[in-house]
Amino acid sequence: IEYQKHYYPGSRQQLLEKVKASVSEKRFAHILGVEQAALTLAEKNGVDLEQASVAALVHDYAKERSAAEFKAVIVQKGLDPELLLWNNFIWHGVVGAQIIKDELQITDEAILEAVRRHTVGAPEMTLLEQVLYVADYIEAGRDFPGVDKARELAFENLTQAVSYETKHTLLHLMQQEKTIYPAAILTYNAYVAK
Template identity: 40%
Template structure:
């Protein structure tokens, strides 16, 4: 079955508190703005942003079961539970809601961790999640300023913020996030 955008909005918004849905709306709006600014596809950005937190409020044991039962990235089970919803959301978007666009699915899958070789859409959705208007954390204004002109530098600042926060809390850092950050730094140096 193919779902309309309005049907997907109803499905996703019904699976989270109103405050979180407001965040998703902010990510959708921001992703479209960033897509237009940085040569992305606004429709794909909107769709990936709409679905990015699909499984965020599912019980952790349900998310873990989806990963185990479907042969998804089991490395996630060894790290912070906040990482699970991205992998599960991408899987459910494809299995239950008929999303077949690999680029959209990957943008959902990597919106939390990033990855080496991020596509333009990956970067846009990940950055939109960091900087949507409802986000308030130290450094978010700098990320927003950088995003006016440079997608990669803004995303590096976002990853730096996450890594600093995790270091401060003495929490483990998911290796893919460090690799994604380093890859972006190498790519930006190659451009300069």
């Protein structure tokens, strides 16, 4: 895919280099897998391909930043102080979007919101947001019980794939007695019966 610079001020290759420098090799491979899945889902669902590509390439850009950096961004940018009670799993999307905006000059609010929502979703997700949320879960490198069913649903019905992913992520977290980020429950309530 060749960027028309509607969503990123440089080429795809330039964005790839910045992302590669920001994450481990393993995570970079995951990110490329998410881009591939996102492009397929975007095509099927009438989402702009460049927008889907940029969203996928940056979605985990901040994943390896320190807790101290995330906390500093939350305070300095005046984000919800409740965020300070959470951890990297939640911060890399919700707070990571701010880091992406500042470091990569990505200003498209739809992309930034898709990044904010990529881990826990939201009750009313745009098609771009659903594409990223699902692509992150089903990219070719993912291997967990249920991933084949998730892939099947993703290519059949995007919203049902969102529902499946949300239910299974919550079940998985609860089985491990992990805390649930409140927004994840709102996503569950909105999508459980869809």
